[in-house]
Amino acid sequence: MSELIALLPGDGIGPEVIHQARRVLELYRDKAGVDVELWELDLGAERYLRDKTTFPKDIADRIAKEARAVLLGALGDPRVGNLDYARDILFGLRFGLDLYANIRPVKALDDRLVPLKNRGAKDVNFVVFRENTEGIYVNVGGQFKRGTPDEIAINEDLNTRKGVERLIVAGFEYARAHGAKTVHLADKSNAMQHAHELWYRCFFEVAKRYPEIKPQHVFIDALCLYLVQDPSSFEVVVTNNLFGDIVTDLGAGLQGGLGMAGSASLHASDPKRVGLFEPVHGSAPPLAGKDLANPFASFLTVGMLLEHLGHPAEMARIEALVARGIRERRCTRDVGGELGTRAVGDWFLAELLR
Amino acid sequence: MSELIALLPGDGIGPEVIHQARRVLELYRDKAGVDVELWELDLGAERYLRDKTTFPKDIADRIAKEARAVLLGALGDPRVGNLDYARDILFGLRFGLDLYANIRPVKALDDRLVPLKNRGAKDVNFVVFRENTEGIYVNVGGQFKRGTPDEIAINEDLNTRKGVERLIVAGFEYARAHGAKTVHLADKSNAMQHAHELWYRCFFEVAKRYPEIKPQHVFIDALCLYLVQDPSSFEVVVTNNLFGDIVTDLGAGLQGGLGMAGSASLHASDPKRVGLFEPVHGSAPPLAGKDLANPFASFLTVGMLLEHLGHPAEMARIEALVARGIRERRCTRDVGGELGTRAVGDWFLAELLR
Ligand SMILES: CC(C)[C@H](C(=O)O)[C@@H](O)C(=O)O
Ligand SMILES: CC(C)[C@H](C(=O)O)[C@@H](O)C(=O)O
Numbered sequence: 220m221s222e223l224i225a226l227l228p229g230d231g232i233g234p235e236v237i238h239q240a241r242r243v244l245e246l247y248r249d250k251a252g253v254d255v256e257l258w259e260l261d262l263g264a265e266r267y268l269r270d271k272t273t274f275p276k277d278i279a280d281r282i283a284k285e286a287r288a289v290l291l292g293a294l295g296d297p298r299v300g301n302l303d304y305a306r307d308i309l310f311g312l313r314f315g316l317d318l319y320a321n322i323r324p325v326k327a328l329d330d331r332l333v334p335l336k337n338r339g340a341k342d343v344n345f346v347v348f349r350e351n352t353e354g355i356y357v358n359v360g361g362q363f364k365r366g367t368p369d370e371i372a373i374n375e376d377l378n379t380r381k382g383v384e385r386l387i388v389a390g391f392e393y394a395r396a397h398g399a400k401t402v403h404l405a406d407k408s409n410a411m412q413h414a415h416e417l418w419y420r421c422f423f424e425v426a427k428r429y430p431e432i433k434p435q436h437v438f439i440d441a442l443c444l445y446l447v448q449d450p451s452s453f454e455v456v457v458t459n460n461l462f463g464d465i466v467t468d469l470g471a472g473l474q475g476g477l478g479m480a481g482s483a484s485l486h487a488s489d490p491k492r493v494g495l496f497e498p499v500h501g502s503a504p505p506l507a508g509k510d511l512a513n514p515f516a517s518f519l520t521v522g523m524l525l526e527h528l529g530h531p532a533e534m535a536r537i538e539a540l541v542a543r544g545i546r547e548r549r550c551t552r553d554v555g556g557e558l559g560t561r562a563v564g565d566w567f568l569a570e571l572l573r
Numbered sequence: 574m575s576e577l578i579a580l581l582p583g584d585g586i587g588p589e590v591i592h593q594a595r596r597v598l599e600l601y602r603d604k605a606g607v608d609v610e611l612w613e614l615d616l617g618a619e620r621y622l623r624d625k626t627t628f629p630k631d632i633a634d635r636i637a638k639e640a641r642a643v644l645l646g647a648l649g650d651p652r653v654g655n656l657d658y659a660r661d662i663l664f665g666l667r668f669g670l671d672l673y674a675n676i677r678p679v680k681a682l683d684d685r686l687v688p689l690k691n692r693g694a695k696d697v698n699f700v701v702f703r704e705n706t707e708g709i710y711v712n713v714g715g716q717f718k719r720g721t722p723d724e725i726a727i728n729e730d731l732n733t734r735k736g737v738e739r740l741i742v743a744g745f746e747y748a749r750a751h752g753a754k755t756v757h758l759a760d761k762s763n764a765m766q767h768a769h770e771l772w773y774r775c776f777f778e779v780a781k782r783y784p785e786i787k788p789q790h791v792f793i794d795a796l797c798l799y800l801v802q803d804p805s806s807f808e809v810v811v812t813n814n815l816f817g818d819i820v821t822d823l824g825a826g827l828q829g830g831l832g833m834a835g836s837a838s839l840h841a842s843d844p845k846r847v848g849l850f851e852p853v854h855g856s857a858p859p860l861a862g863k864d865l866a867n868p869f870a871s872f873l874t875v876g877m878l879l880e881h882l883g884h885p886a887e888m889a890r891i892e893a894l895v896a897r898g899i900r901e902r903r904c905t906r907d908v909g910g911e912l913g914t915r916a917v918g919d920w921f922l923a924e925l926l927r
Contacts, residue, residue, distance in 0.1 A: 360730075375728070376730060444825055
């Protein structure tokens with residue numbers, strides 16, 4: 220039986236990169252027997268401007284019940300003037316599908332892409348497990364006396380034992396499955412004595428179940444410093460929603476930019492459930508429609524999607540091909556090439572077919 | 574009349590670097606007529622282990638009433654087992670003295686110290702204004718059903734119009750005084766819709782009073798990415814307490830490490846009030862007592878202190894001498910030299926005396 224994959228190209232450069240990613244998926248479907256049904260969703264800024272639709276319940280329900288994966292391009296369009304519609308969709312997927320583990324590999328595929336002196340691709344290779352359903356993103360809080368000199372504005376960083384534990388477990392399970400020797404917790408428990416004391420305590424409790432793995436603690440500020448000095452000692456990093464967001468953008472910088480960073484959001488304890496796959500980059504309005512967007516992030520994201528569908532070997536193949544694209548300059552300008560989005564896609568498809 | 578400067582060497586490498594910084598201050602006192610009275614405080618881990626004293630009210634009161642500055646080394650000692658005593662002192666100073674602007678220059682003094690390929694010292698030169706009395710650091714929140722599977726742990730990110738506005742004003746005032754063309758706000762207003770909507774709104778309101786300066790907005794995740802790609806476009810960054818903490822550690826990485834980063838915490842609207850001066854580094858227990866600590870961060874911090882005392886030209890002089898120390902390898906190992914803390918101090922003092 221074929222697996223239903225929802226494609227949500229979205230805004231800005233989203234449609235351009237998802238178009239190329241779609242070609243890759245179609246190739247796997249037509250030539251490699253990966254039995255998928257592609258279902259393209261007309262959601263995002265265009266749709267919102269047309270009829271105010273953001274994330275309809277019938278679509279959300281069908282995704283939850285029938286889909287195995289959602290492949291999302293990017294959301295955000297200056298014409299709309301705010302991000303409410305984008306949050307409806309993005310958080311509708313992340314929260315609505317309870318995709319608690321946002322998995323973001325920070326892996327450099329070519330020495331040239333690493334912006335650090337005396338460091339090469341081999342030094343940039345870790346995976347961030349970002350909690351994806353709680354923390355500051357719940358947007359609990361409010362504004363009191365808004366617009367007056369006495370205004371108070373609050374957002375709560377909300378963490379549950381259940382939410383924290385399952386994310387940490389996902390990180391350790393991944394470490395075990397991949398033979399990692401360490402897992403790092405990144406927090407700010409020296410300042411956030413309630414929320415991050417829970418993270419700290421839970422981390423070392425969970426670690427006891429994985430005696431072969433060394434649990435290590437690092438403050439988020441120190442982590443960001445180490446990442447620009449020497450990222451080579453990190454293998455798996457578990458962290459909260461906000462810090463995961465920050466550290467993976469920094470990590471994208473170490474990989475060669477947002478055009479090189481893919482991600483998966485999973486309900487990690489049950490691999491049969493639907494997953495969300497998105498390049499880490501945004502909609503990049505200034506690049507949109509110009510054939511300038513780097514499709515490699517979305518190809519790497521497709522690699523994670525194929526792994527989710529039960530084809531783990533394809534990730535390595537896609538990664539190797541992206542690495543060759545960089546090496547041979549068959550890539551876009553942001554990573555040192557001169558090709559357009561479409562030409563990179565053409566080359567990639569042709570090579571995949573060999 | 575002489576100005577009272579409280580010295581708080583603290584823990585770990587704190588006493589070693591503050592000893593050198595004290596020599597610099599004494600030299601300014603004895604040879605350059607900078608009329609200061611030095612008052613050394615016996616506070617920190619040693620004192621706490623001896624008699625449980627953390628931050629006594631009589632000392633806090635005398636600082637508030639009589640001192641012009643506090644020069645703090647670092648706090649934190651593994652023998653104590655927790656950081657409560659350290660927070661009593663550090664937050665006692667920052668919050669107790671209402672030092673709302675934590676000013677952290679991110680300035681590389683030598684090309685060799687910049688860890689980025691194709692970037693030199695000229696590309697790393699901005700100042701972070703970190704809000705220092707609110708945000709997540711108020712530690713408002715709690716734990717509910719602690720230790721059970723249903724545990725909930727919360728920290729509130731608390732922001733007031735007054736607190737946000739005065740910090741943003743401090744950043745713009747600095748920008749105006751130093752001829753900066755831009756001020757960046759770094760926030761996460763796309764996720765923290767209450768707390769950071771206030772920051773966003775307030776930023777652009779304040780900016781109207783500074784028509785010659787261009788206000789620019791950047792999300793914190795994007796900022797961390799830009800900083801490893803190309804930090805050269807930033808001049809002044811205003812941000813909240815937590816993001817300021819993170820971004821200045823990353824910034825220290827761009828400057829050559831924590832051994833090169835100084836800071837001042839001021840009640841910026843009233844320069845006559847007491848200020849707190851601290852190197853950005855921590856107590857670094859593994860380095861303590863080994864004559865390995867880099868004293869340059871504390872010398873640069875003394876430069877900021879002298880500026881606070883009304884001697885702005887000395888900052889440039891100290892900075893130039895530190896730059897020469899790096900260039901001529903009259904420095905510690907962390908920045909490519911072979912000297913010990915004391916030997917660097919000896920050289921620095923001798924050069925200052927010329
Ligand atoms: C668009 C924004 C809300 C989002 C986030 O913060 O999660 C983005 O930065 C990301 O990392 O996917
Ligand atoms: C020790 C810690 C609480 C402190 C902070 O987070 O402010 C430190 O990281 C700093 O930047 O001065």
